[in-house]
Amino acid sequence: MTEPVVIIGTGAGGGAAAWMLTQKGIPVIALEAGPAFEPSRDYTLNQPDWERNGFPYKANSQSRYSFGPLQTLDPAWDHLRSWNIVAGRSNTGNTRQVSGTGHHHVRGVGGSTLHFTGEAHRLMPDSLTPFSATGITAWPLDYDTLEPWYTLAESTIGVAGPLPDGQEPRWRSRTTLQPAHPFCAASRLVQSKSGTDFNWVANTRAALSRSLDGRPSCNYCANCQMGCPRGDKGSADVTFIRQAHATGLLQLRTECQVTRLMLDDNRRVSGLLYVDARGEQHQLACSQVILAAGAIETPRLLLNSPPLAALNNRIGKHLMMHLSWISSGMVGDDILTHRGLPADMICWDHCHTGKDRSTAGGYRFGVSTTEVRFTGPINYAQRAIPGWGHSHKQAMRQRFGKALSIGAIGASLPNPKTFIDLDPVRKDRAGMPLARIHHDLPGTELERLTRMQATCRKVLQLSGAAGLVEEYGNYDLLSSTHTLGTCRMGSSPEDSVTDAYGRFHAVENLHICDASLFPNSGNGEAPSLTVEALALRTASHLADRLR
Amino acid sequence: MLAALGLAWTLPVKATGNDLCEETLAHFVDVLIPEDTHAPAASALGVHRQIWQLTRNDPLMERFIRQGCFWLDRQSRGSFAALPPLTQQKLVNWMANQPDTSYPFQLFNRLRHESMGFYYSHPESWNGLPINQPPQPLGYSTF
Numbered sequence A: 001m002t003e004p005v006v007i008i009g010t011g012a013g014g015g016a017a018a019w020m021l022t023q024k025g026i027p028v029i030a031l032e033a034g035p036a037f038e039p040s041r042d043y044t045l046n047q048p049d050w051e052r053n054g055f056p057y058k059a060n061s062q063s064r065y066s067f068g069p070l071q072t073l074d075p076a077w078d079h080l081r082s083w084n085i086v087a088g089r090s091n092t093g094n095t096r097q098v099s100g101t102g103h104h105h106v107r108g109v110g111g112s113t114l115h116f117t118g119e120a121h122r123l124m125p126d127s128l129t130p131f132s133a134t135g136i137t138a139w140p141l142d143y144d145t146l147e148p149w150y151t152l153a154e155s156t157i158g159v160a161g162p163l164p165d166g167q168e169p170r171w172r173s174r175t176t177l178q179p180a181h182p183f184c185a186a187s188r189l190v191q192s193k194s195g196t197d198f199n200w201v202a203n204t205r206a207a208l209s210r211s212l213d214g215r216p217s218c219n220y221c222a223n224c225q226m227g228c229p230r231g232d233k234g235s236a237d238v239t240f241i242r243q244a245h246a247t248g249l250l251q252l253r254t255e256c257q258v259t260r261l262m263l264d265d266n267r268r269v270s271g272l273l274y275v276d277a278r279g280e281q282h283q284l285a286c287s288q289v290i291l292a293a294g295a296i297e298t299p300r301l302l303l304n305s306p307p308l309a310a311l312n313n314r315i316g317k318h319l320m321m322h323l324s325w326i327s328s329g330m331v332g333d334d335i336l337t338h339r340g341l342p343a344d345m346i347c348w349d350h351c352h353t354g355k356d357r358s359t360a361g362g363y364r365f366g367v368s369t370t371e372v373r374f375t376g377p378i379n380y381a382q383r384a385i386p387g388w389g390h391s392h393k394q395a396m397r398q399r400f401g402k403a404l405s406i407g408a409i410g411a412s413l414p415n416p417k418t419f420i421d422l423d424p425v426r427k428d429r430a431g432m433p434l435a436r437i438h439h440d441l442p443g444t445e446l447e448r449l450t451r452m453q454a455t456c457r458k459v460l461q462l463s464g465a466a467g468l469v470e471e472y473g474n475y476d477l478l479s480s481t482h483t484l485g486t487c488r489m490g491s492s493p494e495d496s497v498t499d500a501y502g503r504f505h506a507v508e509n510l511h512i513c514d515a516s517l518f519p520n521s522g523n524g525e526a527p528s529l530t531v532e533a534l535a536l537r538t539a540s541h542l543a544d545r546l547r
Numbered sequence B: 001m002l003a004a005l006g007l008a009w010t011l012p013v014k015a016t017g018n019d020l021c022e023e024t025l026a027h028f029v030d031v032l033i034p035e036d037t038h039a040p041a042a043s044a045l046g047v048h049r050q051i052w053q054l055t056r057n058d059p060l061m062e063r064f065i066r067q068g069c070f071w072l073d074r075q076s077r078g079s080f081a082a083l084p085p086l087t088q089q090k091l092v093n094w095m096a097n098q099p100d101t102s103y104p105f106q107l108f109n110r111l112r113h114e115s116m117g118f119y120y121s122h123p124e125s126w127n128g129l130p131i132n133q134p135p136q137p138l139g140y141s142t143f
Helices: A012-023 A075-080 A143-157 A185-194 A237-246 A294-303 A377-384 A389-399 A443-462 A528-546 B018-032 B047-053 B059-075 B085-096 B103-119
Strands: A005-008 A028-031 A065-067 A097-103 A200-202 A250-253 A257-263 A269-275 A281-285 A288-291 A323-330 A345-347 A363-367 A403-410 A419-427 A433-438 A468-473 A477-480 A510-512
Touching: A005 A012, A012 A028, A012 A143, A012 A237, A012 A528, A065 A097, A065 A419, A075 A443, A143 A237, A143 A528, A185 A200, A185 A345, A185 A363, A185 A403, A185 A443, A237 A250, A257 A294, A288 A294, A288 A528, A294 A419, A294 A433, A323 A443, A363 A443, A377 A389, A377 A468, A377 B103, A389 B018, A403 A443, A443 A468, B018 B047, B018 B059, B018 B085, B018 B103, B047 B103, B059 B103, B085 B103
Parallel strands: A005 A028, A005 A288, A028 A250, A065 A433, A097 A477, A288 A510
Antiparallel strands: A200 A345, A257 A269, A269 A281, A323 A403, A323 A468, A345 A363, A363 A403, A419 A433
């Protein structure tokens, strides 16, 4: 029997790789640093204090990392500061601040797909192969190469979306999409008021509109990011991992943190060290390793493995965090913001790379009311409706359900000041240095963020919003849900870490299957489906070699 | 403004005992969220006790709340709870209109944030709002 492939991390990439290998009869040992979540028990959307609870992060379900010095805020960009009508500026200082954990993620079985909204985007063809005059690094594969793997990922996790029309550049080899979800009231309002200015279409969503593989269809509770207790959201735990488990070939070890990869004299990974939940260290011999720990922890593990780190000087470089901007205002219509599917509608009009450096990098946008959590009275009271006393209670009754948020997510172009290295001081419980995030937004990025802001405000204005109540962006607050790059794929070890199959240059039995592979960030497309497609392709290629 | 209210603003110098803190908090949260024909006042739902619970295992929060209660009582020349309701409202209004970075605004804003968070996590507070259930298990068939 084939020796097991060891997979480190069980998010979108590790989960998809485990699925492909086990489908092809290859046994897998999956080491997951975080815990497992039980959707029906752990997620608390059936409780009245669900808004306070948020996503139920557990012990060890988030990585530790540090940040390098954050940039000074320039008054010239004050229009990009985050604020809300209740509390004023979110960052009252003159230096950028980390918002929450900064790099928003889940460490656990399913990874960040547990708390993602579930947008299932294929990259635009020109995201993969941008015009060379833009200066944006091209991927070492094109859309046609990736298309069959997108198709497989969509049909496995279950994606609902629109049938492509003549304008859609992302061709499909077969119909894998379930019927698109009906638009919520907010999206219907925006479409009716701004449909002549913007081309709105149904978003492709990893949320079932029809039952699939024992999973029910969505019941439109509006809270995908809090964890889906029904299992209709296509997170990796209830799709790839569950099906891999069913083969009997997946051995899953949770709360096992890999601390070092060991390289033999033939430049093969011969084994690894990991620490279990009790703090005991183990050594595991490996014949094949897939590293899928995400764009922060993957370079960290490589940098903490000196023989591997010495083989490539691009590890940790080219970090990218998608730009994001959200503007919120109040409308006169009751748009029932506690109901419906988040991110059900999208506009791709500006999701293109551009033709030269001055126009490089696009963005996409849509209705984000539920994603920014205007789904219950707590967030309305705390963020959207100012005041206190009797008048505040009255205002709550008049204005609850009327917040409209428009959000844009845009390209992030790498720069020399944005990268991952090892913290020289801070270490984890196993004594290994933490990853340290260095992040800087140059003026070219802030100009794109300004364009994103203008678009969001225009949609709000056209939709009848009477004044803004909150704006939030990642200029003054370091906040990222899409963290990319750091071990990018390419054709040469001089400018990349892996080849087009995610294989570490010069190490035959080490592959990477996560968002660290991205050579560029696309133009704001959600990355999880691409991570899954890449992982399926890599694992299939590996399985064919091993059999 | 404080002088006009007959109150004097000074920085907190010591903490207040648990019982006094809870009493001060109870009155403060009721100024923020009073009873009306639809829904009870904040203290009737135990919001002040839930805020006090935040201080367990969080020394910084305990210090903030204790000093805040002491500050409120100090401005009240005795006890915030003993002030006439109109004067309580005037003090809260003054705090709410101070600069974002000032201590009175920060205290007001944090207590307001926590009060609203706890209050609207009780279904009794939803009377009169177009919501009557948590998101699951029913979800919504119309939207």
